Amino acid sequence: MSVWEVLLVYVVTPGLIVAFLGVMTVGVGRHRAKVTYEPGQAWERDDRLWAGVAPVASVPFADRVGTKLGGAHASW
Amino acid sequence: MPAGDVVIRGQRHNPGMARVETGVLVKIVPSCGPVGNDEVFTTSQLQRLDAIISDAENATGLRFAAYIGYLGEDSRARAEEIVASFGDDAAYTALVALSPGQRVVEIVTGTEAALRIPERGARAAVLSVIAACGDGDLYGGLTNGIRILTDHAGVVTRGA
Numbered sequence: 612m613s614v615w616e617v618l619l620v621y622v623v624t625p626g627l628i629v630a631f632l633g634v635m636t637v638g639v640g641r642h643r644a645k646v647t648y649e650p651g652q653a654w655e656r657d658d659r660l661w662a663g664v665a666p667v668a669s670v671p672f673a674d675r676v677g678t679k680l681g682g683a684h685a686s687w
Numbered sequence: 688m689p690a691g692d693v694v695i696r697g698q699r700h701n702p703g704m705a706r707v708e709t710g711v712l713v714k715i716v717p718s719c720g721p722v723g724n725d726e727v728f729t730t731s732q733l734q735r736l737d738a739i740i741s742d743a744e745n746a747t748g749l750r751f752a753a754y755i756g757y758l759g760e761d762s763r764a765r766a767e768e769i770v771a772s773f774g775d776d777a778a779y780t781a782l783v784a785l786s787p788g789q790r791v792v793e794i795v796t797g798t799e800a801a802l803r804i805p806e807r808g809a810r811a812a813v814l815s816v817i818a819a820c821g822d823g824d825l826y827g828g829l830t831n832g833i834r835i836l837t838d839h840a841g842v843v844t845r846g847a
Contacts, residue, residue, distance in 0.1 A: 648823045654788030658756025659727050660769065663740040667779040668748025668843045669799055680770070681801030682782075682794040683809035684763060687817040 650687060727755055732826050739830050748843035749800050750780040751836070753829045758786040758793060766793035773797075781840070783816065783832040785825060792816045794832065800840070808839025 612620075648654075728736065736753065743751045750773060758765040766784045773780045778797040781804060785792050794809045794816075812835040819827035 648787055648820075648825050650790060650821055650823060652787075654757070654786070656727060656756075658754070660752060660754045660756075661736060661740060662750060662752035662773070662780075663737075663744040665741060665744035665748075665750075667744075667750050667776050669779060670748065670803065670843060678798055679801060680767060680798060681796035681804060681806060681809055682763075682766075683806065683813040684791070684793050685813045685817050686789070686791045687821040 728826055736826070736830060739833055743833055743837040743840075746842050747803065747837055747840040748779070749803060749840055750776045750797075751833055752780060752782045753833065754782060754784040755825060755829070756784075756786065757788060758784060758791055762786060762789065762791045762793050763795075766795045770795045770797055781833075781836050783812070783829055783836070785816070785820065785828060787820070787825060790820070792820065792828070792832070794836070796836075803840040804836055805839060808836060811839070812836050 740751045740753065743749070752769070752773070754766070754769055762784075766782060769784060770780050770782050771777050776797075778799040780795075780797045781800045782795045783792070784795070792813055794813055796804050796809060812832040815831040815835055816828040819825075819831055
């Protein structure tokens with residue numbers, strides 16, 4: 612084997628394999644990186660709404676009927 | 688559930704019924720199904736958020752929703768609109784809505800959910816949300832808020 616063939620087999624090929632695995636491990640998913648948010652900065656992303664699918668179970672109250680919305684409000 | 692629609696004991700074999708922790712049977716209201724999509728959080732965060740919402744709903748029998756986006760000038764009205772969009776489930780819905788651009792959090796509970804989650808519970812959830820969001824942790828704000836609302840709503844034992 613020539614020197615170039617040795618380099619190809621023992622250096623270049625393993626290097627390409629390692630590089631490929633590295634890209635697949637680290638590179639994939641970067642586009643879904645965690646959104647960094649700093650209080651006060653503008654929010655220019657689309658609105659998002661998540662909700663579950665479990666059937667709702669209503670619990671009857673003997674002497675109370677829900678008539679008002681509840682909740683709370685605050686800012687940071 | 689409409690006013691006066693008291694669930695009758697003894698219907699333990701009705702698949703549309705569930706038994707609460709105290710032994711009372713309750714009516715199962717059909718789900719409104721999944722809504723929205725993702726991109727704001729990482730895949731693992733979305734999986735955890737999904738699990739938290741699912742666990743909360745299974746435990747409490749309420750519909751839980753999380754929203755991130757612009758809430759407009761009247762943030763409360765917009766949040767109530769979102770809750771109303773759940774149709775038949777609206778009364779049983781608890782929403783944690785964040786508007787990062789406005790730095791506002793709104794928690795809205797439907798008319799029946801408000802009976803389960805007292806105002807004190809909603810305020811506790813809001814405090815937790817603003818503490819997390821003030822540090823830039825929107826995901827933590829949403830999940831903490833839902834968890835606290837869950838704790839205050841109590842547990843419904845399904846099936847009989």
